[in-house]
Amino acid sequence: MTELEAVVARVDERVAPDAAERERLAAAVDELRTRVERAVEAELPSEVAAGTDVLQVGSTARGTWLAGDRDIDLFVRFPADVDRAALERYGLVVGRAVLPEGHEEYAEHPYVTGTFEGFDVDLVPCYDVEDASQTRSAVDRTPFHNAYLTERITPALARDVRVFKRLLKAVGAYGSNLRTRGFSGYLTELLVVEYGGVVPLLEAAADWQPPVTFDPEAHGTRDHDDPLVVVDPTDPARNVAAVCSAANVARLQHYARDVVDDPRTELFFRGEPAPLDEQAVRDHLERRGTTPLAVRFEAPDLVDDQLYPQLRKSLNGLGSELDRLGFGVLRAEACADDHAVLLFEVESATLPAVERHEGPPVHVRSHAEGFFEAYVDDEGVYGPFIDDDRYVVERSREWTVARVFLESDAVFDVALGKHVESVLEEGYEVLAGAEVATLAEEFGVELRTYFEPQP
Amino acid sequence: MTELEAVVARVDERVAPDAAERERLAAAVDELRTRVERAVEAELPSEVAAGTDVLQVGSTARGTWLAGDRDIDLFVRFPADVDRAALERYGLVVGRAVLPEGHEEYAEHPYVTGTFEGFDVDLVPCYDVEDASQTRSAVDRTPFHNAYLTERITPALARDVRVFKRLLKAVGAYGSNLRTRGFSGYLTELLVVEYGGVVPLLEAAADWQPPVTFDPEAHGTRDHDDPLVVVDPTDPARNVAAVCSAANVARLQHYARDVVDDPRTELFFRGEPAPLDEQAVRDHLERRGTTPLAVRFEAPDLVDDQLYPQLRKSLNGLGSELDRLGFGVLRAEACADDHAVLLFEVESATLPAVERHEGPPVHVRSHAEGFFEAYVDDEGVYGPFIDDDRYVVERSREWTVARVFLESDAVFDVALGKHVESVLEEGYEVLAGAEVATLAEEFGVELRTYFEPQP
Numbered sequence: 001m002t003e004l005e006a007v008v009a010r011v012d013e014r015v016a017p018d019a020a021e022r023e024r025l026a027a028a029v030d031e032l033r034t035r036v037e038r039a040v041e042a043e044l045p046s047e048v049a050a051g052t053d054v055l056q057v058g059s060t061a062r063g064t065w066l067a068g069d070r071d072i073d074l075f076v077r078f079p080a081d082v083d084r085a086a087l088e089r090y091g092l093v094v095g096r097a098v099l100p101e102g103h104e105e106y107a108e109h110p111y112v113t114g115t116f117e118g119f120d121v122d123l124v125p126c127y128d129v130e131d132a133s134q135t136r137s138a139v140d141r142t143p144f145h146n147a148y149l150t151e152r153i154t155p156a157l158a159r160d161v162r163v164f165k166r167l168l169k170a171v172g173a174y175g176s177n178l179r180t181r182g183f184s185g186y187l188t189e190l191l192v193v194e195y196g197g198v199v200p201l202l203e204a205a206a207d208w209q210p211p212v213t214f215d216p217e218a219h220g221t222r223d224h225d226d227p228l229v230v231v232d233p234t235d236p237a238r239n240v241a242a243v244c245s246a247a248n249v250a251r252l253q254h255y256a257r258d259v260v261d262d263p264r265t266e267l268f269f270r271g272e273p274a275p276l277d278e279q280a281v282r283d284h285l286e287r288r289g290t291t292p293l294a295v296r297f298e299a300p301d302l303v304d305d306q307l308y309p310q311l312r313k314s315l316n317g318l319g320s321e322l323d324r325l326g327f328g329v330l331r332a333e334a335c336a337d338d339h340a341v342l343l344f345e346v347e348s349a350t351l352p353a354v355e356r357h358e359g360p361p362v363h364v365r366s367h368a369e370g371f372f373e374a375y376v377d378d379e380g381v382y383g384p385f386i387d388d389d390r391y392v393v394e395r396s397r398e399w400t401v402a403r404v405f406l407e408s409d410a411v412f413d414v415a416l417g418k419h420v421e422s423v424l425e426e427g428y429e430v431l432a433g434a435e436v437a438t439l440a441e442e443f444g445v446e447l448r449t450y451f452e453p454q455p
Numbered sequence: 456m457t458e459l460e461a462v463v464a465r466v467d468e469r470v471a472p473d474a475a476e477r478e479r480l481a482a483a484v485d486e487l488r489t490r491v492e493r494a495v496e497a498e499l500p501s502e503v504a505a506g507t508d509v510l511q512v513g514s515t516a517r518g519t520w521l522a523g524d525r526d527i528d529l530f531v532r533f534p535a536d537v538d539r540a541a542l543e544r545y546g547l548v549v550g551r552a553v554l555p556e557g558h559e560e561y562a563e564h565p566y567v568t569g570t571f572e573g574f575d576v577d578l579v580p581c582y583d584v585e586d587a588s589q590t591r592s593a594v595d596r597t598p599f600h601n602a603y604l605t606e607r608i609t610p611a612l613a614r615d616v617r618v619f620k621r622l623l624k625a626v627g628a629y630g631s632n633l634r635t636r637g638f639s640g641y642l643t644e645l646l647v648v649e650y651g652g653v654v655p656l657l658e659a660a661a662d663w664q665p666p667v668t669f670d671p672e673a674h675g676t677r678d679h680d681d682p683l684v685v686v687d688p689t690d691p692a693r694n695v696a697a698v699c700s701a702a703n704v705a706r707l708q709h710y711a712r713d714v715v716d717d718p719r720t721e722l723f724f725r726g727e728p729a730p731l732d733e734q735a736v737r738d739h740l741e742r743r744g745t746t747p748l749a750v751r752f753e754a755p756d757l758v759d760d761q762l763y764p765q766l767r768k769s770l771n772g773l774g775s776e777l778d779r780l781g782f783g784v785l786r787a788e789a790c791a792d793d794h795a796v797l798l799f800e801v802e803s804a805t806l807p808a809v810e811r812h813e814g815p816p817v818h819v820r821s822h823a824e825g826f827f828e829a830y831v832d833d834e835g836v837y838g839p840f841i842d843d844d845r846y847v848v849e850r851s852r853e854w855t856v857a858r859v860f861l862e863s864d865a866v867f868d869v870a871l872g873k874h875v876e877s878v879l880e881e882g883y884e885v886l887a888g889a890e891v892a893t894l895a896e897e898f899g900v901e902l903r904t905y906f907e908p909q910p
């Protein structure tokens with residue numbers, strides 16, 4: 001056994017669910033399945049009930065879950081001729097009967113979520129369709145994914161999936177939610193199956209040359225502009241890794257090299273960083289000599305998959321504008337809890353009153369004359385003068401203080417996330433310099449990650 | 456007569472030498488010519504004297520000089536078989552005999568310069584060669600230029616040359632010295648001949664689309680990478696306008712449009728700007744909100760044609776470095792009198808302690824690993840972390856204060872003019888902010904041009 005194989009085995013000792021956990025889980029699933037079947041019989045019209053079944057899906061269905069991840073996913077699969085409104089109604093009726101203490105959540109359609117004997121249970125209605133390309137909503141694909149993997153995930157591969165997931169979690173690259181933009185559970189299992197194990201997967205990932213493409217069923221029908229492409233074995237048009245960011249692909253490559261070069265278990269168990277306190281933030285700012293500016297506002301009431309794309313769009317919009325205005329953004333980050341924060345660290349907090357504005361080459365006569373006429377009588381500009389073959393003026397800068405720009409209505413001229421924009425219109429606060437350290441109270445962990453960045 | 460033609464006529468009334476000046480000049484030239492001929496007879500070996508003649512060249516030879524410009528150029532033309540050392544010796548012997556009060560100057564070879572009856576006289580030895588492509592030094596071309604133009608410059612064209620020169624002088628574009636990098640006298644005359652007058656020349660220049668090429672003898676043999684190309688009618692390989700900068704071509708275009716659109720004599724007589732005083736410099740700096748930095752040193756003991764290229768090289772070298780270091784040069788200028796000054800107006804006088812340093816994409820394995828290893832154990836950097844597909848660190852900036860950089864030995868790592876570098880090694884002073892206003896005492900005119908720039 002190689003050193004890396006030994007590390008994989010040791011990691012799995014810590015993450016494999018033990019027999020007791022597996023038995024408790026199996027018992028809970030049996031009981032829930034029985035309850036669902038009873039509720040279907042009891043609550044639904046008999047012609048619907050006759051065509052409806054219940055499926056356990058997800059990692060707990062395939063033995064690929066990590067000890068302590070207590071998610072049970074049960075899909076109630078309805079005949080395709082049930083209309084959507086009815087499906088939603090039936091789904092909730094069954095869900096409430098099975099989990100009377102549960103509550104409704106809403107993805108593409110509503111489902112019931114609750115706890116049962118210590119497990120977190122999702123009861124999700126879906127359609128029974130011919131194949132995965134016929135799906136009417138994203139959840140209809142799940143039974144196909146489950147069937148595909150169930151056939152292929154041997155106990156040995158299940159172990160390797162667990163170890164691979166553990167590494168991705170440790171380095172912050174696990175999860176296809178739009179906050180993380182990492183590797184989904186389905187994607188990790190497909191990659192382990194593709195390579196026949198986590199060791200060959202990590203050895204290969206260390207040398208990937210993105211874009212990297214896999215098409216296990218050799219049926220892909222489209223080009224994808226993504227660094228990692230894994231054509232869905234159940235849907236030729238879909239890239240399972242579409243959401244996975246370039247940074248997370250690079251992150252996997254980095255840690256794959258690290259663990260292959262120097263196999264050790266610690267890498268798999270890096271915990272969440274400890275929060276940074278105010279004094280430590282102030283020390284970093286003093287050492288860095290930058291001007292941090294934080295736009296702080298009430299977090300919009302959105303699920304993370306809606307919130308984070310909007311925060312990112314707002315961060316990019318304001319960051320690009322600060323750059324364009326000449327303040328020089330060294331780094332920027334968004335985070336959210338009760339408040340949301342857009343943090344920009346700029347190189348110059350203030351700028352001169354004038355900025356260079358290049359006109360056209362003098363020989364491009366009509367443009368050049370227009371430029372010259374526009375400025376020749378303007379007392380507020382220096383020039384027009386000639387530099388090389390062009391007219392140039394030095395005109396007043398619109399914004400000389402970054403903070404003043406962020407406090408102005410000009411922020412609304414920038415492309416912001418829609419709900420972020422609405423919330424900002426209600427009011428926000430701009431913190432500058434050492435004031436930013438007060439964010440440590442709410443965002444100590446995020447500030448640790450920001451000021452002590454790791455791959 | 457058009458308005459522009461009327462303006463040309465009125466300008467010439469002021470710049471044409473009057474009859475008295477012409478007569479005095481002609482008398483002086485006659486006397487000098489006689490003295491040269493006598494000196495040649497008396498002082499040189501008879502076989503050399505037999506093949507030697509004297510030529511009047513330059514604007515005073517062709518009636519194209521401006522009233523008050525009192526330069527007489529006499530060329531003593533020796534047989535081509537005289538060796539170079541002998542030519543230099545003979546030239547000085549004749550020169551001293553003709554202008555006993557004169558002194559020697561040195562261009563490609565030594566010549567004698569002095570005053571005679573109120574005129575500034577240059578007595579220049581040259582070779583009598585077959586044609587201008589056979590020249591042994593640059594001055595050998597002059598007789599060919601003179602012969603070419605003398606045939607073509609009618610009194611009417613001589614008038615137009617004077618008016619064109621007057622415009623170029625007024626706007627600072629006259630002179631092929633390496634300080635001005637403008638239009639030489641020869642070039643102005645060729646352009647006026649080419650267009651058949653100053654009015655069609657100005658009308659055409661207003662619409663030039665550089666590169667603009669003229670080849671009056673249709674014999675050009677080379678490509679020239681210059682905005683204005685006038686193939687020398689006496690030398691197919693030479694661009695007469697080679698020294699003329701893009702800015703001066705653009706400047707001619709600008710003022711040509713101005714005078715064609717709104718003919719007026721004032722444009723032709725714009726004088727040197729009045730010096731700016733210290734308080735006015737401080738007012739400009741306050742209004743602009745920039746940080747000016749001036750490197751001041753003893754001007755190297757060089758003629759302008761050597762000094763200004765070196766100042767410009769030093770200015771570009773240090774300016775590029777200040778930009779590269781992140782200080783953001785808004786504008787820069789060099790000037791010289793007893794002292795020389797390199798003035799840089801920067802946008803940020805100080806910068807953060809850290810700067811972003813992008814590494815290779817993580818997937819370029821050997822480079823990426825090298826980058827990562829170089830920084831992973833460096834306590835002085837933030838990171839390496841991953842941004843998009845790359846490693847990034849934030850490392851210490853070498854220079855956070857522009858003034859400190861300019862005061863350091865690091866200025867000698869920049870490409871400077873050779874003699875400028877030597878002088879700087881002896882010592883220099885850096886003025887910053889309001890201290891720069893003290894330069895007004897020596898450079899008030901230059902500071903007026905800098906702070907009130909015109910096309």
